[in-house]
Amino acid sequence: MEKISGMFDLFPGLSEEAKNAFSGEIETLSYEKGELLEKEGRVCDHLYFIIEGSARSFYVRENKDITVSFSLEKEFLTSMHSFISRKPSYENIEAMEKSKVARINHKALLKLFEKHHDLERTYRLILEQYYVTLEEQLIFAKFKSARDRYLDLMEYRPKIIHKASVGQIASYLDMSIETLSRIRAKI
Known part of the structure; x- marks a missing residue:
């Protein structure tokens, strides 16, 4: 439970009653x-917090595996569109290594909001952090060269x-x- 309480360190204004x-x-x-x-x-029913390990979100189109995002320790993740809209998800979330996560059910979360x-x-x-990350990723993909995208990944998410x-x-x-191999060979 000690590592789970670490998630609350990200939100210092949270009352003890709410944490409990x-x-x-x-x-x-x-x-x-x-x-x-x-x-x-499937409809995504859980919001996850990675205690140990890592995960990635991806979808498969025309037999091609397309990675959408990566999540590391002390980060929240979910299939946000499905979690909010209650519609089936278009993505998979996969553990990239042996991982330990905490999760909360959508209905339980909504009940907690009432109190x-x-x-x-x-x-x-x-949600705001998710949005900012998503917007950065869109800008990142449209306006930066392949080399700059890799250098940014090395700098901000090594x-x-x-x-x-x-x-x-x-x-x-x-x-x-x-292309990635060529970029890595030149760095």
Whole structure:
């Protein structure tokens, strides 16, 4: 429970009562490398927090695996569109290594919001961070060269380079494995 309480350090304004209520609804699970936390075609019912390990979100189109995002320790993740809209997800979430996560059910979270408005504010902050990351990723993909995208990844999220496969990184950066290999050889 000690590492789970670390998630609350990200939100210092949260009351002890809200923390305890939230902790009471948390389920802790372990996943092996390659195991799916969420599967496309199903409604995503959980918001996750990575205690240990890492995960990636991806979808498959025309037999091609396309990585959308990476999540590391002390980060929240979910299939946001599905979690909010309650529609089936178009993405999968996969553990990239042996991982331990805490998760909370969508219905339980909504019930907590009714009693604890500071939790609702905390959730808004999580959504804002998700939005900022998504917007940065869109700008990143449209306006930066392949080399600059890789250099940014090295600077701002270096752990991903050590945890993800070359194919996953290339897909995330929207380039071929060959292009990524050429860039890496020149750095």
